[in-house]
Amino acid sequence: MTASAASVRVRTPATSANLGPGFDALGLALDLHDEVEVTARFGGRSTPVEVTVEGEGAATVPRDERHLVVRSLRATFAELGGEQPSALTLRCRNALPHGRGLGSSAAAIVAGVVAARALTGLTTHDDALATADRIEGHPDNVAACLLGGLTVAWRDDAGAARATRVDVHPDVAPVVCIPSFEVSTEKARGLLPDTVPHADAAANAGRAALLVHALGHRPDLLLDATADRLHQHYREPAMPATFELVTALRAEGMAAVVSGAGPTVLVLGAGAGTARIRELAQGWDVRPLQVDTRGVVVDYATV
Ligand SMILES: Nc1ncnc2c1ncn2[C@@H]1O[C@H](COP(=O)(O)OP(=O)(O)OP(=O)(O)O)[C@@H](O)[C@H]1O
Numbered sequence: 001m002t003a004s005a006a007s008v009r010v011r012t013p014a015t016s017a018n019l020g021p022g023f024d025a026l027g028l029a030l031d032l033h034d035e036v037e038v039t040a041r042f043g044g045r046s047t048p049v050e051v052t053v054e055g056e057g058a059a060t061v062p063r064d065e066r067h068l069v070v071r072s073l074r075a076t077f078a079e080l081g082g083e084q085p086s087a088l089t090l091r092c093r094n095a096l097p098h099g100r101g102l103g104s105s106a107a108a109i110v111a112g113v114v115a116a117r118a119l120t121g122l123t124t125h126d127d128a129l130a131t132a133d134r135i136e137g138h139p140d141n142v143a144a145c146l147l148g149g150l151t152v153a154w155r156d157d158a159g160a161a162r163a164t165r166v167d168v169h170p171d172v173a174p175v176v177c178i179p180s181f182e183v184s185t186e187k188a189r190g191l192l193p194d195t196v197p198h199a200d201a202a203a204n205a206g207r208a209a210l211l212v213h214a215l216g217h218r219p220d221l222l223l224d225a226t227a228d229r230l231h232q233h234y235r236e237p238a239m240p241a242t243f244e245l246v247t248a249l250r251a252e253g254m255a256a257v258v259s260g261a262g263p264t265v266l267v268l269g270a271g272a273g274t275a276r277i278r279e280l281a282q283g284w285d286v287r288p289l290q291v292d293t294r295g296v297v298v299d300y301a302t303v
């Protein structure tokens with residue numbers, strides 16, 4: 001069989017999930033990006049994967065079949081029913097910090113899913129969400145990473161992930177406060193109870209609905225809209241400094257939440273409050289970010 005090779009470059013945004021009350025449902029894409037160039041050869045002799053990594057995770061991520069982008073590529077090629085590449089080369093340039101609540105795993109998964117689809121000749125990514133959700137285990141980050149902006153994600157009655165995008169009001173100026181320590185999502189999910197009081201579920205349902213309206217039209221309601229009773233306080237033991245900063249910021253009227261599974265703190269509608277955030281978050285990496293409105297970007301030039 002004749003061998004053929006093709007490359008594709010994929011750029012994926014950071015994402016902040018939950019946004020307070022929207023556990024496993026709401027996601028917001030932010031303008032901080034990872035980029036990966038994937039070259040695949042089909043046919044010919046099989047060779048081990050080659051992975052180079054610059055930036056975040058360069059010292060820690062595996063460079064073999066365990067690499068998350070490689071695993072996502074393999075899972076997607078298998079799901080699409082095509083042949084697996086006989087050779088895979090990845091060049092990763094990472095800006096998203098790992099294990100901080102800014103969707104690094106979602107970005108890696110979406111990159112692998114979308115790259116495999118592109119290398120298979122697909123140019124639309126409607127089914128990519130379901131695949132990425134199956135790998136990640138929850139749809140909120142991967143939805144925002146794929147679509148950009150603010151997303152509401154859910155699973156339909158057959159269990160397939162769905163998502164829709166909502167326009168974000170220009171005053172929703174996100175600021176992230178990133179600590180130097182990591183907390184894995186696996187550990188943070190392990191702290192959650194199997195059941196919650198009905199009153200807490202009801203309170204979150206109301207606030208999550210209000211939050212979609214506040215982010216789209218009424219940023220003045222963000223403080224009330226970001227109150228959560230379903231996940232943040234259960235996770236406090238793994239990230240007491242995060243909880244302390246969220247509490248201090250909220251006491252001053254700022255809509256601060258745990259970003260994703262933590263330990264980063266996200267402040268929504270910060271605007272002129274950024275100087276005060278820097279004062280309260282000394283020792284944290286405080287970064288004002290724009291909302292990313294594009295989502296995943298694929299450069300098909302070389303496919
Ligand atoms: N670009 C990447 N390349 C390879 N592996 C990655 C990459 N990004 C993340 N990972 C893997 O995912 C792990 C981090 O995932 P985890 O879900 O714990 O945190 P997160 O995705 O950064 O935060 P959150 O899910 O709360 O937003 C890393 O330790 C690493 O194993």
Ligand SMILES: N[C@@H](CCO)C(=O)O
Binds near residue numbers: 138141185231
């Ligand atoms: N909804 C997820 C986001 C982090 O990946 C969680 O809070 O566990």
